[in-house]
Amino acid sequence: MERESMELDVVVxxxxxAGLSAAIRLMQMAEEQQREITVCVVEKGAxxxxxxxxxxxxxxxxxxxxxxxxxxxxxxxxTPAGDERFYFMTEQNAVRLPVPPQMQNxxxxxxxxxxxxxxxxxxxxxxxxxxxxxxAAAEVLYHEDGSVKGIATGDMGLQKxxxxxxxxxxxxxxxxxxxxxxxxxxxxLTKGLCDKFDLRAKSEPQxxxxxxxxxxxxxxxxxxxxxxxxxxGWPLDSETYGGSFLYHLEDNLVSYGFVIGLDYKNPYxxxxxxxxxxxxxxxxxxxxxxxxxxxxxxxxLNEGGFQSIPKLTFPGGALIGCTAGFLNVPKIKGSHxxxxxxxxxxxxxxxxxxxxxxxxxxxxxxxxxxxxxxxxYRSRNIRPxxxxxxxxxxxxxxxxxxxLRGKAPWTFRHHEDHKQLRKADEVDRIDYPKPDGKITxxxxxxxSFSGTNHEENQPVHLTLKDDSVPVSHNLALYDGPEQxxxxxxxxxxxxxxxxxxxxxxxxxxxxxCKTCDIKDPGQNIxxxxxxxxxxxxxxxx
Numbered sequence: 023m024e025r026e027s028m029e030l031d032v033v034v035x036x037x038x039x040a041g042l043s044a045a046i047r048l049m050q051m052a053e054e055q056q057r058e059i060t061v062c063v064v065e066k067g068a069x070x071x072x073x074x075x076x077x078x079x080x081x082x083x084x085x086x087x088x089x090x091x092x093x094x095x096x097x098x099x100x101t102p103a104g105d106e107r108f109y110f111m112t113e114q115n116a117v118r119l120p121v122p123p124q125m126q127n128x129x130x131x132x133x134x135x136x137x138x139x140x141x142x143x144x145x146x147x148x149x150x151x152x153x154x155x156x157x158a159a160a161e162v163l164y165h166e167d168g169s170v171k172g173i174a175t176g177d178m179g180l181q182k183x184x185x186x187x188x189x190x191x192x193x194x195x196x197x198x199x200x201x202x203x204x205x206x207x208x209x210x211l212t213k214g215l216c217d218k219f220d221l222r223a224k225s226e227p228q229x230x231x232x233x234x235x236x237x238x239x240x241x242x243x244x245x246x247x248x249x250x251x252x253x254x255g256w257p258l259d260s261e262t263y264g265g266s267f268l269y270h271l272e273d274n275l276v277s278y279g280f281v282i283g284l285d286y287k288n289p290y291x292x293x294x295x296x297x298x299x300x301x302x303x304x305x306x307x308x309x310x311x312x313x314x315x316x317x318x319x320x321x322x323l324n325e326g327g328f329q330s331i332p333k334l335t336f337p338g339g340a341l342i343g344c345t346a347g348f349l350n351v352p353k354i355k356g357s358h359x360x361x362x363x364x365x366x367x368x369x370x371x372x373x374x375x376x377x378x379x380x381x382x383x384x385x386x387x388x389x390x391x392x393x394x395x396x397x398x399y400r401s402r403n404i405r406p407x408x409x410x411x412x413x414x415x416x417x418x419x420x421x422x423x424x425x426l427r428g429k430a431p432w433t434f435r436h437h438e439d440h441k442q443l444r445k446a447d448e449v450d451r452i453d454y455p456k457p458d459g460k461i462t463x464x465x466x467x468x469x470s471f472s473g474t475n476h477e478e479n480q481p482v483h484l485t486l487k488d489d490s491v492p493v494s495h496n497l498a499l500y501d502g503p504e505q506x507x508x509x510x511x512x513x514x515x516x517x518x519x520x521x522x523x524x525x526x527x528x529x530x531x532x533x534x535c536k537t538c539d540i541k542d543p544g545q546n547i548x549x550x551x552x553x554x555x556x557x558x559x560x561x562x563x
Contacts, residue, residue, distance in 0.1 A: 027195035037065035040343025041204030042142040044364030049149035066158035068555040070143040071136035084361035103127035104248025111255040124352040134562040156555035170338030172197040201339040208536040209345035221332040226436040228326040235279035240313035260412040284439040289500040294509040295454040298462040318471040320509040320535040328402035351405040400428025446501040465511040473559030483552035491546040492525035
């Protein structure tokens with residue numbers, strides 16, 4: 023059965039803030055210059071926002087530029103940032119520290135990024151953008167000359183062996199003069215584009231963290247709208263980068279999360295269990311007592327910053343947002359930079375279309391002239407300074423921030439996350455407390471709070487390049503770290519009838535965080551898109 027096709031000016035892959043901002047900016051310029059332009063956004067989540075997970079505190083710089091009247095339009099930036107606290111934690115105590123300048127949030131807003139995306143989608147559709155949720159971009163299409171032609175959405179109704187089932191529907195081809203990839207951190211199509219066009223030839227490796235988040239409704243007596251708390255230290259050791267956030271939104275809601283750098287060394291570390299046991303700290307536990315958990319999720323995030331930005335354009339397309347890697351780690355923010363990258367890319371595409379070109383070559387130049395570039399440049403050395411340990415990183419960060427002002431005459435390099443694990447026999451096991459079912463929970467219970475669902479009879483989207491590697495390499499050398507680094511219980515080692523170990527993949531649990539694709543020590547796991555509409559269904563994360 024042949025696939026149908028559509029011809030468009032621009033196709034955007036991903037309805038996050040970067041992709042939607044790009045689509046909106048294109049339509050704004052088309053209206054300003056009275057030109058017709060066709061723009062389509064495809065989104066693998068069942069609805070816009072279903073796969074969006076972030077802290078989040080938004081710096082409104084890019085929003086102010088995109089919609090100066092966003093307040094009148096009803097953008098869901100409802101909770102201005104208020105009182106802020108920053109702590110160094112020990113197991114039983116907390117030392118309050120000055121809030122670093124990059125982390126100060128006066129003028130910012132505590133938000134649900136998913137709800138911001140839903141609002142942006144409404145604005146985009148009102149301008150004439152076509153948005154197709156539930157359609158996963160599964161394949162990049164190429165012209166005969168090697169330039170990007172567009173994308174194809176995945177087939178629906180395939181059986182586990184990949185053959186068409188009784189309800190099979192072929193995907194659709196979307197052809198465009200320019201395709202924008204806004205897949206978020208570790209985009210599956212972006213990986214292939216980086217290889218094909220050698221986009222990382224002159225950049226440092228991208229590095230990542232995993233952010234695990236819960237949304238709670240707490241006792242109204244404890245709720246302080248606008249309150250922000252960050253911490254570092256316990257429960258992580260001095261070799262492991264990470265920390266927590268606690269944000270009080272409106273309506274007695276609290277956003278709690280824990281971020282751990284995926285360059286951690288101990289294969290027995292479980293990011294999920296670190297996040298759970300942190301809630302038992304005396305300073306933190308009191309927030310959750312008497313409350314109820316509403317939702318749960320996890321997502322990888324970029325930590326490479328300025329020096330990990332790849333070549334951003336190629337014939338027929340460009341990378342924007344977190345798929346390119348614009349998150350500002352010291353600020354703990356990336357939504358404003360993602361939006362700005364999409365807006366700048368849209369302007370470059372508009373130039374390209376006017377000149378009948380096939381690559382938005384002015385994109386990087388325009389970025390370099392923007393506040394985004396300066397912001398990322400000044401913060402570029404802080405995250406990699408922690409490769410030498412927590413205390414060395416804190417000391418250097420203070421020097422870089424207060425004395426050098428981000429203008430050091432050097433740039434630190436990055437290492438690849440998957441190469442950092444030590445062998446299991448070189449480290450100590452980590453014993454985690456058992457969940458109490460009230461404040462701390464087991465993984466599978468948590469996954470049930472993510473709304474995750476996949477059609478079970480489809481091909482497994484967590485593919486292995488070599489089926490023997492999980493047992494012969496990962497289990498033998500690292501005691502199977504995939505069963506711990508996954509925050510959704512996707513991977514477990516079981517024994518077959520003969521007593522031999524094998525890796526069981528529970529793909530239906532996957533929350534699309536991409537951690538396995540990043541941290542697998544042999545890079546044997548390759549994450550590909552499942553059927554459109556599958557995965558988590560985050561309500562307001």
